[in-house]
Amino acid sequence: MSKSDAYNLKYHITPTHGLLNDPNGLAYFQGQYHVFYQWNPYGTEHKNKSWGHVVSDDLVNWHRKETALVPSEWYDKDGIYSGGSIVHEGKLYLFYTGNVINKDGTRASYQCAAVSEDGHQFQKLGPLFEHPAGYTRHVRDPKVWKDDSGNWWLIVGAQREDLTGDALVYKSEDLISWSCQGSFLEQEHSFGYMWECPDVLQFPEHDVFVFSPQGLPEEGDQYKNPNQSGYIIGRISESGKFLGTLSDFNELDRGFDFYAPQTFKVNNRILMFGWMSAMTEETEQAVPTIEEGWVHALTLPREIVFADGVLYQRPLHELQLLRQHEVHEGISNSGQWSLPSLAAEVVIRFMEQPDSFQLIIRNSVQIDYDHEQNSLTVWRTNWLTNEKEHRRAVLGHSLAELHMFIESSSIELFVNEGEEVFSLRYFLEDTNERSVRFESDCSEAVLSMYRLQESIDEE
Template structure:
């Protein structure tokens, strides 16, 4: 659909009209999730502008309201008091200005003097298909209506138009912005800007990237950078594109992970360790964090990835695709970043059952949380079969695997990680998704799954003795 000459209102009205026209089709989908943020219509991808403002959590997302493909992105918007119940807010940004006409791409939000400042990338393609990108600012006093201020940063020399996803934060009284970039010799990088007033920005320079800080070749583009301090470490989360699969590592088309160390914002310089993937599942990309009033570092990821071939989601027939992960609290422990579901999600629990695991034990459930506490594992191989999916811990090999049926029906695909011991498994299963947290969030697997049945059979299999307790809760439906 081409809406090139539409004003804001016409473009926004077209989106609302399409949403209204398709609402019955969308809502009739049995794969609509019960407690995950999803688009009311069309395609959702990156989380944007995650921020706490005037007593509520705000999350924006990359959104194409017209089709289930990537296209000219809007910013969709949801608001919550508690990270559990989310309400759709009015469309925040539409691609309706000369500097963002081909998409209001990803970005972030901060609060200053009771005003929300939203930073995003304006994507523009000229008549020859040449891309230009601008970092843009919009502000809001009520968190619902946004006034665009236009471009504040143009691409500096030495970089291609792949220059996007501004993430803004404050440190020692100064505002900083990190931007994902591609150098002219096609290496991924992250650059740093600084500002005293959020409107005038000064380029400091690149501080991390492919062929920097001891890295060899490490991707042709680094997307969605996010820089924050955790337990005395400077942590940079980013999504590198162009890594080759290496054994169990980098098995998705694009990756998401982090490096940690010490950042010197003056030079800038970043002494950091190796890259660690944040999630081992099939569907996780472009995560973004914020700090909330409780001092927690919270994270959302896009529960998707770049579409690969014919790995087609059945939800497309119902005119929508993709969702967010559940919100997670991020902590630092023993040199590693851990992710755990936020405490607030316990409000979803009902109908608790508890049982001891024995070989062949099974239960049914479609939307549930389960927590398995392992006291002793004498089995070499232990599996949990969940519908057409299988989780396997191989104690001898020191590995954990997730297998699922490919969406095109052509066989099984798998993801793995190394795991020397297994203490607990926490599973959040929704109608068409599963998030698995191992050892209190030491490893996480996030994946979409589309099994036929309303009720999923869960079966425990082991080739030896296991002493373990499972708690299981049904989870309430809170989103539509």
């Protein structure tokens, strides 16, 4: 069954078929960028997980490779779950969680590794250490890094036996023998029931702990998605403990569809992919692409920059390679345009802080700006309930730019060069509906639109 033009994504990483979720094992190895991802090639449910694999020379044009890791051993027979990678001594190491369902129905998880000399064929090395005492079987998603002293560190998401979330950190001198250093955070905490996909970003002035806590109660504009992804700022001590405060947790993406991000560092740039995205089972099974035999996508790659005490997420400058045709027009209060295609990029730059306005995309997604509150609210129609729903963020700076990557069924909105980001899926059958309307009483701006080329090799 082929993908329809109404929903297919031309420049995002999607599965050819089946279900895609977390980005995994991000690496730059032997002159190519490698992106792995959770993949069920046999259906659109969350089971039978392997690692799909795509590579690129430029972070824009992607080529599909053979499945990198599949369930095959006693320690991963029921699923290859998420994890990271490192490049060491000319080899690419993948770290993952092996999922096991025992005959009596109980489950177990094992933190495992695999290694490759060519980036395509991987030899499994088996489990790295025993399951930690005091934790349920929900221990997963290992991410590894090296410190300035040559020590290796591994962080893994976990759930305590009292059903609270945690992250554990391990230390090694050789990537083979690992010793548990306990909880990554020094402080006692109760912050959701499980922490997934932990990651560590290191900047000259700060360290940043990124993770995806499950079970946070909604608080105003915060935590409105089924699961959250965000970060806290602090410092990693010599003992491997993170000195930071959970009360300072900041969501990475203000949209509807963003989860399980992972980063990697290349040429002093920190790059990130996320998953579009986690949702309730009922909502997921109502996604229209399920009928076409596929579901979900990764976000575009983003560069992570630390500034003004927060993380900025900026679309990579390499994405400009996708541009084929461009239009520039002035906006004076109001206007209407037509997208050049259903794979487009739209940039609106304001001459000064604008008055309140509405921006309506394809009569389906609406962006409201409130001048007095300096806030953005993004609206879409829920495809399960057919009701309007929204996400809102108050900006830290005056609104100067909206930068949107629009596809037939996804939008990634970058505000003020990534000060805030809204990622979302939406589903509209009418491929002829391509309108963009701007409605304001007093706003001066310049609008730029670009048609973007297809960048995923489907062979």
